[in-house]
Amino acid sequence: MxxxxxxxxxxxxxxxxxxxxxxxxxxxxxxxxxxxxxxxxxxxxxxxxxxxxxxxxxxxxxxxxxxxxxxxxxxxxxxxxxxxxxxxxxxxxxxxxxxxxxxxxxxxxxxxxxxxxxxxxxxxxxxxxxxxxxxxxxxxVNLKRFALKDTIQTKPKKALIFSNYANNRNFLVPIKKACAQCNLILDVIGQESGNQKRDPEKYLEDYDIIFAKAKAAMESIATGAGVIICDFRGLAGMVTTKNLKHYRKFNFGMKLMENPANEKNIINEIQKYNAKDIQMVSQMIRSQIDxxxxxxxxxxxxxxxxxxxxxxxxxxxxxxxxxxxxxxxxxxxxxxxxxxxxxxxxxxxxxxxxxxxxxx
Structure with a gap:
């Protein structure tokens, strides 16, 4: 054809x-x-x-x-x-x-x-x-590129913002403060941060929590990260087995980000981290999105x-x-x-x- x-x-x-x-x-x-x-x-x-x-x-x-x-x-x-x-x-x-x-x-x-x-x-x-x-x-998601990590940590230690839009004039600031409060090491990948990666699949497996939306969120979920849907438009929340179907329906995107991305709300989402649920979410999404x-x-x-x-x-x-x-x-x-x-x-x-x- x-x-x-x-x-x-x-x-x-x-x-x-x-x-x-x-x-x-x-x-x-x-x-x-x-x-x-x-x-x-x-x-x-x-x-x-x-x-x-x-x-x-x-x-x-x-x-x-x-x-x-x-x-x-x-x-x-x-x-x-x-x-x-x-x-x-x-x-x-x-x-x-x-x-x-x-x-x-x-x-x-x-x-x-x-x-x-x-x-x-x-x-x-x-x-x-x-x-x-x-x-x-x-x-x-190309699952050959974004492999599921071997181990999902019971307690998160490292977080990542995976977004082309994150900078020090928007949602990056409250995420930094929230991660500091939760003793999480935070990195950023994306265009606005000056750290864009051609091969993000080589980096995502190093993080326990990833802040992302849309396809970046799906790629992150596929690797076994706990994913919080967030960008400059606002905050949705941690992807769980309870909300996965609804979040997938709206592409983990803007329609879901109804809450302000402030420090308090972000901390609340970080505290929802649950290794068993994250593993189930990853397995479920990997069966659907290849x-x-x-x-x-x-x-x-x-x-x-x-x-x-x-x-x-x-x-x-x-x-x-x-x-x-x-x-x-x-x-x-x-x-x-x-x-x-x-x-x-x-x-x-x-x-x-x-x-x-x-x-x-």
Whole structure:
């Protein structure tokens, strides 16, 4: 099967970039033909090219005609819908709030998908979809990378914040204070802390408690850590056998973080550490989240969509000019943001010169 995957950018160890990387590799290992289209080929894109995977920022460079398109982000989805006129598309929401995850309307989008029920709510609550018009396939963890540790300590000694957002201006501060109160050694892995790791699986097994959310939380649970769901949005709590099903439903993410991430609340969650329960949580989640299980589901989904499309099935939500114009606006927003990012020094010099002239 020829499978085209889209993503607005392939740069940085986060979010959909890693999802696309792992998905592409897994599909190719199964003998599928996979290529990737992205408007920005960054660090992850270069790594994929080094592994022999085709990734392009110009659709004319795609070397096959896709049977199905696994689409992320409205800007790149609109690109492929305009270029490939007769291909079934599955559009995915990974982020409840991102403007790039606002769904495009087109008859060739035969499935609207989400990675959890918070993202599914975006279709229904924010965009007026019927509940039955979107589906959920959960995210995964590559269990070959994130192995279960041999021993889970009866009492925690070391804690980790596993987040790209943690810094000394947000939730890192109360976590530091709470860990100090509980005599826990605390480390941080992530972009904002200046300690980003390309291979976090080599480090997670060293920690008893890990503060994380979403996929980082699942990876941490898989290693046998006691995981507390927390980030700049707030605090959910320690993942336990009692709340695991509910937390999984909402991808261990923003929907759950209803409490303030203050020192007192964090200490309360640390004190819920229970080695036996943590081991049960890890075993339960490892039986559900392996990448091979989820990719099996995706392949069945792809084949059903291709078969249905060939029989004449089309999407329910047709083209709307307001939707089209919104996505076009997002396209120019993306172009401007990346231009400013790549030319920040030039802009700084220009503004400084303008300020001097105003002062003369």
């Amino acid at each position: 020829n499978i085209l995957i889209t993503n607005i950018q392939m740069d940085g160890y986060n979010g959909t970039t890693l999802y696309v990387k792992e998905l592409a590799i897994s599909l190719i290992e199964r003998g599928e033909n996979v290529q990737i289209y992205s408007r920005l080929i960054g660090q992850i894109g270069i790594e994929l090219r080094e592994q022999g995977i085709t990734i392009v920022n110009n659709l004319t460079d795609i070397t096959f005609y896709p049977d199905v398109i696994h689409a992320h982000h409205n800007v790149t989805t609109l690109d492929v819908l305009s270029f490939f006129k007769n291909v079934p598309v599955l559009f995915w929401i990974h982020d409840r709030l991102s403007p790039f995850d606002h769904p495009p309307f087109h008859k060739n989008i035969v499935k609207y998908m989400a990675v959890d029920y918070n993202c599914k709510e975006r279709y229904a609550t924010d965009c007026g979809f019927s509940q039955s018009d979107s589906d959920v396939v959960y995210n995964w 990448i091979h299980i989820i990719v099996d589901q995706l392949l069945v989904l792809y084949k059903d969509c291709v078969s249905g499309y060939q029989k004449g099935d089309r999407g329910k939500y047709n083209f709307k000019i307001t939707n089209f114009l919104y996505i076009k606006m997002m396209r120019w927003y993306f172009i401007v943001i990346n231009y400013l990012r790549n030319n920040l020094y030039f802009v700084f010099v220009l503004l400084r010169g303008f300020k001097r002239k105003m002062q003369e």
